[in-house]
Amino acid sequence: MYEEILKITYRIPEGKRTSYGLIAQALGDKIASRAVGEVLARNPRPGRPPFGIPCHRVLYSDGRIGKYAFGEELKRELLREEGVEIVGDKALGEPRVPEELGILKRRSEEQMKVREAALESSSWEIESFNGKILGLDASYKRARLYDYAISVGVLMDSSGEVLDALYTITRVSVPYIPTYLAYRELPAYLCIAKEFIDKADLIAVNGHGLAHPRAGIASHLGYLLDIPTIGVARKLLRGTKAIKIGKRYLSPGYKSKIYPEAIKAVEKADKLTKLLGRLFS
DNA sequence: TAGCTGACAGCGT
DNA sequence: AACGCTGCCAGCT
Structure with missing residues (x-):
């Protein structure tokens, strides 16, 4: 399950973002959203592909930036660099819907x-x-x-x-x-x-x-x-x-x-x- | 809106 | 022993 969550996260393209809940949905049940957060909190390689797993591209369902091991400021900065538009405390545009795995x-x-x-x-x-x-x-x-x-x-x-x-x-x-x-x-x-x-x-x-x-x-x-x-x-x-x-x-x-x-x-x-x-x- | 709660567990008091 | 708090969430009241 850790592997699947990290793999889904790895595939979020630069300039896009998704949410904990949408990753849970891709696993097959949105009830897992909190667990997605818990797994990403232990991301072994935070950062950008090909070496990093970009958990900074996973935000709250309402577009708010959410938590990050190195601080919310850095998360916001990384997203801005990648072209995600942020106004106030929220990212604009539609989140990316990850491919369905259906395990759950x-x-x-x-x-x-x-x-x-x-x-x-x-x-x-x-x-x-x-x-x-x-x-x-x-x-x-x-x-x-x-x-x-x-x-x-x-x-x-x-x-x-x-x-x-x-x-x-x-x-x-x-x-x-x-x-x-x-x-x-x-x-x-x-x-x-x-x-x-x-x-x-x-x-x-x-x-x-x-x-x-x-x-x-x-x-x-x-x-x-x-x-x-x-x-x-x-x-x-x-x-x-x-x-x-x-x-x-x-x-x-x-x-x-x-x-x-x-x-x-x-x-x-x-x-x-x-x-x-x-x-x- | 703020607050609550998920078969939580672990850790502190 | 029994609470209360926390943890990269979200949907409901």
Whole structure:
């Protein structure tokens, strides 16, 4: 995703400008506009092609210049040199619309497919769970260019006793984009979950399952591995419903019901990711 | 218009 | 432990 955003930015011709939102639209969903800004804030080579990536040509949607690592003044100056007309605090003329890549559009379609399978295999009944639960969570460390994910899996029995645990540290080149969390966290979860595939009866993921407008990370993981999963989230998405138990919002992921025992597993994983995060900083 | 909010997380108090 | 703040955004109230 970083690569795509930088590539789109690289292709904005001299004398033209675009917006964070239009780049997000080219990726397939305008909700990613903030993530575009976050990625460009870490542009490894600010400047002009062929060596630089001209993130100074990306402005706010209303034409205002917006932020720049070396200051808004320089951004405005670079644009003026390139022939972009600026009056007051805004650039004139129409922004350039980048070529559509549609990555996020394909992903949201994939999520809808996952949702169908999740809906059909799950129910919202509350039951107690009597097997081994794998709790999953991740924390992040910012580096110069990329984030690093510290992902943890904790295997528990239903009484809450820890049987086993595993963690990974991976470089992440997918920014956080609202409703696309799965694509940021899933790769590491898949690695960990595969190690426990014969031992865990249920996977509890920090995030949503069916309490997501399409399909949450818990549903997605369950679908890919064909294992029962449940989502345990801290916050609810707008316009969605989940079962609140204590401070957590639970929703079935895949082939699952609502099992309150899942909360403990996720909270344990949450503690461990934070502990490890401190250890590595 | 100013203010709010996104499955934010991390970091400070 | 629980808030509040911030981060190259944008659309809505």
